[in-house]
Amino acid sequence: MVYVLGITRPWGFNNAAVLLKDGEIVAAIEEERLNRIKYAKNMLPKMAIEHCLKQEGIRIEDVDRIAVGSDSCLKTASKQAALLLRKPWNPSFMRLPLEGYKVFRKYGFFKRYKRKIDYITHHDSHSASAFYCSGFDKSNILSIDGIGETTSTAIGYGVRDKMKQVEDYDFTNSLGLLYSSFTKHLGFREHIDEWKVMGLSSYGKPIFPIDGLIRFSKKGYSTDTFYRFCDYHRSLIKYIKEGTKLRLDANFTERFGIRRKEDEKIIKRHTNVAATCQTIYEQALIKLATFINDLTRIRYFSLAGGCALNCVANGALLEQDFVDDIFVQPAANDAGTALGAAILSSFGLGVKKKARMEHVYYGPQYSDEEIKRTLQRNRLKFDYYKDIEGKAAELLAKEKLVGWFQGRMEFGPRALGNRSILATPTRIRMRDKVNISVKHREYWRPFAPSMLENAADEYLENAHKSPFMNLNFRVKQEKWGEIPAVVHIDGTARVQTVNRSANAKYFRLISEFEKETGIPVLLNTSFNDNEEPIVCSPEDATLTFKKTGLDYLAIGNYLVRK
Template structure:
């Protein structure tokens, strides 16, 4: 069967995914097509068109459409029940507008989808509750037969956290937390208080936390008995009363701000550990599958993995709302009897461009380029000489992490690269860290307590003997948000790192997403060229070709 998965357009990160015979064959985020960061509440029509076209499937052959959110009528019921449960007058006032917005957004989604692909108008729509879709995106892609399941985000229809377990393809929900207990809401409040943009800059809060000390106890977040609780109105009202030191954009970041970020990060990690402990206590399972926007917090994930009751962990690379398109499609496939066993061991499910398409774009734009005999060797040579490169290869990643499909690369052994890339290329705060992409077989040599990390969603402490040689990709606390690269999942990226190791002795490169500040990751060759020429990149390895600016390498 062919199932088209969609993120509901009430979500912040919209996407589409295609599942055929129980296996994912394509997935992409709408932001990459329309170039609007996160594409909030924008129907993922172009992403859906791509998924079908890339698989060679006519819209008429789609069996059903799966949406990662409850139906409008069920949402109205769940929202009403949640409001009644909270007994909050403020929630009563917001319920009707929220339901009306979802109905309007769902109408827009259908109309735009049917305008683009009229054949879909006759297809059956199946609505999968938001946190079930998140859960399915993790456990149905993990390869685990038995696993605990943890979902935590801002909120779904009425809840913000869900714990459960899966066994032989069946999910059982153990517990859920209402929207007023949202860990995502707490972290977004913190992000806003620190003068950053909520829903977008939570990664800044996590990065800033390493510069501080957890001095604020956050007593309102009570952690106990394998769970946590907060006062019902805390996120909306109490938080702002407890911490009235609002920073505005452009203001100096003080030690108070750094300590507050560290305090919230510390408590988030404790809450995450408690939830994982609660699942283990009730199931005995030592594996865990994670999804939801909060699990993009790789420091929390790492702390969970370090617990003695966790042996294995799987984190959906599109853990934010985009992943619900994948989860909804996989869940409906399972409900319809499609075979299970799919393992999502890489994130390369987006568009790719042939050598002919790339060369045509280079020729059309009159950009001087060369075609080296070995693009892997040519790239490794340039990196070893201190150039900053755009790396545009193969299928585009899904999720917020660049994993060697659409990346900006540099030499991690040159400590100044961190400042150079932040200032000249990414145009962002100088304290923000980068990540290393390392050969999987070298991970144990480079970091302590290594574990497969294909999606860059775990952090590890760099071994002392490697801190200088990974200086540009290591955070202030000596941790790295590493990606382990295998030949099976990305042979060209692996081969390039291998050749870089042969030149420098370092089996890793510094990696960050191929985009400028405030923009989505590049998708097409044209996107890559725009970013290349509007930033301080020195060279671009795009398919089989290399484009260079006339600036000499630092050692030339």
């Protein structure tokens, strides 16, 4: 029996821990879900580590290897120092990995651990999390994000149990940082709100010229011109050194207009800027995919890195005539590096297991007795239902908003039917009701449909299995009127397809809703209030239920009412 504990680096966003037993995932969770601090930025995943060990009933001394999804803190700093000799960057850029080194040394967990710690480079970790969980015998691999050590993009391919990197792009050619620049210009938070830009882009047209921002080539792209164009180097140095906000200079403002203020009304120019940004990223992604496909002639693709959560671009890639199938790691953000590092470390111990990742339900779960005690402690009104799926479906058909809390929590940023807020998709007013009563977010952000996998062909053009809500599809026009609450302004939807083997309870709920309405689709959004982590425990769920406009909470076999 071989245990490997994978963890993220102690700086950056979305820190997490993953425990493998003989190469298979037994526990995986982000730190934010437990400490309730959104993104758990620059934090060692202490509570996540402790949860993984507790889930399996082992101690740290029982772990055969710890794997970190990044080079060691000191090695990362030295790599960045070497790059500084060739690039015009300030040495203060090394501050984060050096501070990360201090975090490691302070945590007694590492003092007690006497065995080897593997440090796996950031993009090797991302790549492993994608390819080795894809189920593909061979695949092209694209790892794209803001920065990992000194790299922002790594492309290569995998065959059976081997991966080979073909090309990489340093952080002066970062698609992730480029996207973040547009995010900031549009009045949103860089490194956090990029998905808002993606949603907003559907309302505009890519009318702005891109010369000076990015150059496309046979090998993909270059954004060197972009950094010179907007003086991003100097701004990023100040951001890293002093914690100031990223700044774009007059050239950027001259091209795209004055930067939008956070509370300023969205106008057409803003939507067109968003559309231009999204188009640049899609074109770059397809250029990278074309380059590696021309080299390998492999028609399968595995994606990871924060940029791989761009479901609109993923959908565009899937439509290319040289692509047969793609797999996007459901925890494509930095949380997934804990998984990829653990997989590669397990390989080093002789445990080489490859299998398609069919679900993400690796977090905490709670018994009905534990749930009941929480409900009683909070003095809530509730009833027990053996057929909770049937009762919840009945309420959803009556246009009630239902918090759905079942089984083990999801790993990754998406709520996929175990920690979800659900509504009928058949009335467009339900979208507004969820936004106003519960989520308290912008009107233009779309909600996703969860649909039975066998109904995808009926509702979607060029339907494809999409269990992790990371692909965008065009909804058949004749179906827009049936499910208007989950169809975006451009006629598309970010879809989760649901089958019985991955999540029997959620599958049955949607099936019961279909019996009530004839529609095998539900509106699904994450169970949290705006700017809070997704609920993890019964206590989290009851607190969110009480302070939002949810009508009911279906938690385990209990139905809570107000």
